[in-house]
Amino acid sequence: MTFKRYMKLFSTMFELSAFTFGGGYVIVSLMKQKFVDELGWLDDEEMLNLVAIAQSAPGAVAVNGALLVGYKIGGIFGAFLSIIGTILPPFIIISIISQFYIAFKTNPIVNAFLKGMQPAIAAIIADVVINLGANVIKQKKVIYIIAMFLAFVSSFFFSVNVMYIIFCCGILGFFYSHLESKKEVTK
Amino acid sequence: MLLDLFLSFIYIGAFSFGGGLAALPLIQEQIVNIHSWMSLSEFTDLISIAQMTPGPIAINSATFVGIRIAGLKGAFVATMGCLLPSLLIVTLLAFLYFKYKELNWVKGILAGLRPAVVAMIAAAGVAIFKIAISPLTNGVINYVAIVLFAIILVLLRWKKINPIIMLMVSGILGIVVYYFIGV
Numbered sequence: 001m002t003f004k005r006y007m008k009l010f011s012t013m014f015e016l017s018a019f020t021f022g023g024g025y026v027i028v029s030l031m032k033q034k035f036v037d038e039l040g041w042l043d044d045e046e047m048l049n050l051v052a053i054a055q056s057a058p059g060a061v062a063v064n065g066a067l068l069v070g071y072k073i074g075g076i077f078g079a080f081l082s083i084i085g086t087i088l089p090p091f092i093i094i095s096i097i098s099q100f101y102i103a104f105k106t107n108p109i110v111n112a113f114l115k116g117m118q119p120a121i122a123a124i125i126a127d128v129v130i131n132l133g134a135n136v137i138k139q140k141k142v143i144y145i146i147a148m149f150l151a152f153v154s155s156f157f158f159s160v161n162v163m164y165i166i167f168c169c170g171i172l173g174f175f176y177s178h179l180e181s182k183k184e185v186t187k
Numbered sequence: 188m189l190l191d192l193f194l195s196f197i198y199i200g201a202f203s204f205g206g207g208l209a210a211l212p213l214i215q216e217q218i219v220n221i222h223s224w225m226s227l228s229e230f231t232d233l234i235s236i237a238q239m240t241p242g243p244i245a246i247n248s249a250t251f252v253g254i255r256i257a258g259l260k261g262a263f264v265a266t267m268g269c270l271l272p273s274l275l276i277v278t279l280l281a282f283l284y285f286k287y288k289e290l291n292w293v294k295g296i297l298a299g300l301r302p303a304v305v306a307m308i309a310a311a312g313v314a315i316f317k318i319a320i321s322p323l324t325n326g327v328i329n330y331v332a333i334v335l336f337a338i339i340l341v342l343l344r345w346k347k348i349n350p351i352i353m354l355m356v357s358g359i360l361g362i363v364v365y366y367f368i369g370v
Contacts, residue, residue: 015351016351017241017242018241019241019351019354019355020241020351020354021239021240021241021354022315023244023311023315024243024311025307025308025311025312026311026315028308029308030350030351033350045301048300048301048304048305049284049288049297049300049301050284051304051308052297052300052301052303052304053277053280053281053284054277055304055307056280057273057276057277057280058200058201058202058203058204058272058273058276059200059203059245059269059270059272059273059276059277060203060243060244060245060246060273061243062242062243063243063246063270063273064273064277067273067274067277067278067281068277068280068281068284071278071281071285072281072285076278079278079281083270083274087242087246087266087270089241089242090240090241090242090243090246090247090250091242091246091250091262091266093240093241093242094236094237094240094242094247094250094251094254094262095250095254095259095262097236097240098236098250098251098254098255101232101236101251102232104236104239105232105235105236105239108366109362109366110239111365112361112362112364112365112366113358113359113361113362114239114358114361115361115365116335116357116358116359116360116361116362116364116365117354117357117358117361118315118318118319118332119316119319119320119332119333119335119336119339119357120335120336120339120350120353120354120356120357120358121315121319121354122312122315122316122319122336123335123336123339123340123343123353124339124343124350124353124354125308125309125311125312125315126312126316126336126340127340127343127344127350128308129305129308129309129312130344132305132308133305133309136301136302136305144298144299144301144302145302147299147302147303147306148302148303148305148306149306150306151302151303151306151307152306152309152310155306155307155310156309156310156313156314161204161209162204162209162307163204165303165306165307166300166303169299169300169302169303170296170299170300171296171299172299173295173296173297173298173299173300174292174295174296174299175295176295176298176299177291177292177294177295177296177298177299178292178295181291
């Protein structure tokens with residue numbers, strides 16, 4: 001792990017954290033784009049594993065995801081840099097805005113800017129989901145395609161708590177892979 | 188006071204499972220109901236600000252509450268408290284994951300989790316899309332947002348343009364369209 005790579009990790013997380021509005025999955029999508037597609041520091045599958053772990057632990061998905069990706073890229077020190085890079089921008093921004101938050105909250109230009117960003121946020125997530133969803137479908141394991149569909153429906157339409165969905169899918173994966181390996185042995 | 192703040196946000200950090208909005212009742216209980224650090228209307232402002240700025244809602248709330256009641260020192264203490272539980276737990280999980288990820292049963296569980304994660308990200312995206320195209324105040328469908336969404340998606344997929352630049356350009360277009368033209 002070179003000094004340059006540590007700096008790149010820190011500056012990437014700082015930049016993503018400073019400009020990412022709209023919740024944990026937006027920054028996770030951008031992390032995937034940067035670290036997997038652009039820099040090639042980890043692959044799709046591992047990125048999804050890390051997000052799954054980030055989601056299963058308490059706390060913000062963005063922070064947990066940053067820690068895990070940082071750990072993967074540069075061990076404990078990588079995790080530390082990644083967290084600092086993630087935390088610093090909101091800490092600075094909130095500290096400043098808290099001094100005049102009423103003016104900020106009601107400012108029409110700020111609100112127009114935020115409203116203008118919404119389609120871009122949706123497009124960024126759509127782009128990442130198309131790639132990741134295609135990978136799940138390409139594996140041709142029908143049970144996981146159904147699981148993906150059911151997880152979407154229960155989360156989006158029925159607002160089922162993420163923890164239950166994660167739990168059920170983990171159990172499904174555990175038993176399905178067990179069955180699969182048994183089949184291979186009998187062949 | 189600082190210790191109270193620290194402990195309170197350790198509690199919030201430790202028990203907020205399942206994303207930002209799920210943590211809000213927990214934050215409200217600690218800040219408004221138990222410690223009366225803020226009134227309910229201030230808390231509502233806090234949520235708006237936390238959502239209008241980059242960064243996780245729980246962390247933003249911690250910084251905001253901390254600075255309001257004890258200055259920068261308070262902001263630091265509250266933010267650290269909020270972070271501490273997940274730092275410890277996730278570091279442990281990271282260690283276990285990288286040590287045992289080649290075990291078959293671990294691989295199996297992760298294979299089951301991956302489709303779920305894709306679905307969660309998709310659900311978040313569709314929810315934001317719905318808000319983005321929600322009708323304007325005069326009841327007209329927001330065609331501007333739909334067209335912008337399509338153009339940006341095309342640019343991201345086929346031109347590989349930096350998504351952060353797209354975010355900023357889209358925000359500035361928002362100022363032009365919603366503020367200056369006044370759609």
